[in-house]
Amino acid sequence: MATDTAVDVVMPQMGVSVSEGTVTRWLKQEGEQIEADEPLLEISTDKVDTEVPSPASGTVTQILVQEGETVAVGTKLGQIGGAAAEAPAQEAEPEAPAEPEAAAEEAPAAEAPAAPAEPAPAPAAAPSSDNGKAFVSPVVARIASEHGVDPSQIAGTGKGGRVTKKDILAFVESGGQAAAAPATAPAPEAPAAPKPAAAPVAAGTPLPGETIEPVTAMRRGVAEHMRRSLDTSAHVTSAIEVDFSKVVAAREALKKEFQANYGVNPTYLVFAARATVLTLADYPYVNGELRGDSIITRNFVNLGIAVETQEGKGLIVPVIRNAETLNMLGIAKAIADLADRARNKKLVPDDVQGGTFTITNPGGYGTFHGTPVINQPQSAILGTYALVKRPWVVSDEQGNDAIAIRPMMNITLTYDHRLVDGAYAGRFLRDLRERLESWEGDGD
């Protein structure tokens, strides 16, 4: 049933802590027909890329936000049905971009002709964030103005995502960080993420031999997060060498069974993950968080696994919730599922939130050491590296030393020294090694 009345298409909320999204592609153009729930456009946020289905059947009468533009959640992107509009086009056009300045910056290329840089398809100035946002009640408006807080930056728990008085008070009390997001998902978003509108400053004309590509939402998210993590935590890395002989033997035994019966591969990462989850139970700070003036510890592990996305365009950390409840098979299946969905862009926002500890595994390319960046607001990240056969000094029962060939893996723990001390981290790594070196069967 086609609609005659105008139905707005708005930037959807893709997860509690996501405040904006980029239109990557319109799948229908103005004037084209579309069915309800048929994909209308693709968007990209710093967490996920996804398709937005049409909210109604009818004609696409307006496209207000062009491809490449980044706008706040709730912003009207276009319209289905109703009369094709004329006026909004003007609004969507950015006010004269900072053209003269950009030109001046680039001036040193003296021989450059007068024609200044065409300010490429400049991302539109982000529309005011209250556009289409949930209603702000009088008391929330008052508290916001008293504390100089922008309600649109707060996760709302009220009707339709409205920010309630409790939400804003919690936000203010927490120093404007924790928002009212569920405790398990301490929104890792920057309070003041650099506005995409600032990008054109660096653009301009490429020098000979250079090519320019726009920064994707994911790249921007990764960039911001990495910088902020280094600015936040006191990063220290400790490394340990682990003899994987028993794990290799156990894996040989399990591999056939797992693949035949369950279609999953018990990779070394699965063993490392299982051993890590077990060890974290004894080291709550490694699985903890420094939140304001408080130290948070947990009786659960939401284990993040860093995964490279398609075409190496970014890194994403899907989370295995309550990993402490999963055995080897459970972890193997969870990792396979998340990795698969991450590579195929099928993750949903909640898959990437609420992690308490992260494992990154760059060993696949042969690297034997690294110093990963902590995934905020967690307090540590484990790195697993290439498994290589090395000469290793071993002692027999009589205490005689001999050189043996052993499958060895280096494992690092990068931790936030504000919360985790070196000795504590050392004991964690020692226990982890102990667990892996004495591995038997499926470890349960």
Add this chain to the structure above:
Amino acid sequence: MAELTYLQAISDGLRTEMRRDKRVFLIGEDVGVYGGAFKVSAGFQEEFGPWRVIDAPLAETAIVGGATGAAMMGLRPVAEMQFADFISCAWDHLVTIAAKQRWRAGTPVPIVVRLPSGGGFSGGPFHSQNPESSFAHIPGLKCVCPATPEDAKGLLISAIEDPNPVLYFEHKHLYRRIKAEVPEERYTTPLGKARTHREGSDISVITWGAMVYTAEEAAQQLDADGVSVEVIDLRTVMPWDKPAVLESARKTSKVLVLHEDTRTGGFGAEIAATIAEEAFEDLDAPVKRIAAPDTPVPFSPALEKAFIPQVEDVVAGLRELAEY
């Protein structure tokens, strides 16, 4: 302290004042020999005699008119309407004479009109109404609506003491249902002072009369949802305790106004409007009203239940506010 029913507390307050002050007398239909339709004045005529406990003819005009005249001459009459609904017959005397006499001629009219009001027992359209808002609208009249035995006594004594005409709405459904400790000595409960029946932090319910108990039951159910509900018992509708209501509204930012009277023009409208005017910047949700629909009170028990706000109606309203 003795444990008294709401009805016994009214009798106790009336008896206390009649013993203390010879100017106080009771007039109404069947209040003497019969002891009152609800037996509030049972035994009064034996104690105080037929000149202070006067059986009046079936003429509310005569009862209120007579009481008004006696008050002007210096007495302290307490007039009983057998049912609050019948007060419409006395409207002219009450509204045109008693309410205005002080402004018009400087003569105080210290009468108390006792009004057995409210439904919940299939009394039908003539025996179940809560007409407090009609009189709260008349400058010069005060309206009292006690919910507890302690307040029933203390407010009745304050009403008798007050130099203005006071309408005392006693809720029939509370008469024998509600029982509590009541001080034996004489005391007064000030007019215009609300009472926090139950403290809470998330939503305020502003109510009075029998609805205090409906609100309390609903509030208990909301506890299970983790929502803390405050219940303010207004105690007197005119004058009403604006500061207490605004304070509670400012604290919780979400307000439900609840009354048994019909909705349109009910006193809840005045409260809701005042909150919107004076506490606008403290609100986190629209002020909500729950009241009876705009119809006469039905006889049928099933229909009456649908008419009078029930605990589940209030629970639903509170949940709506909690989720807003």
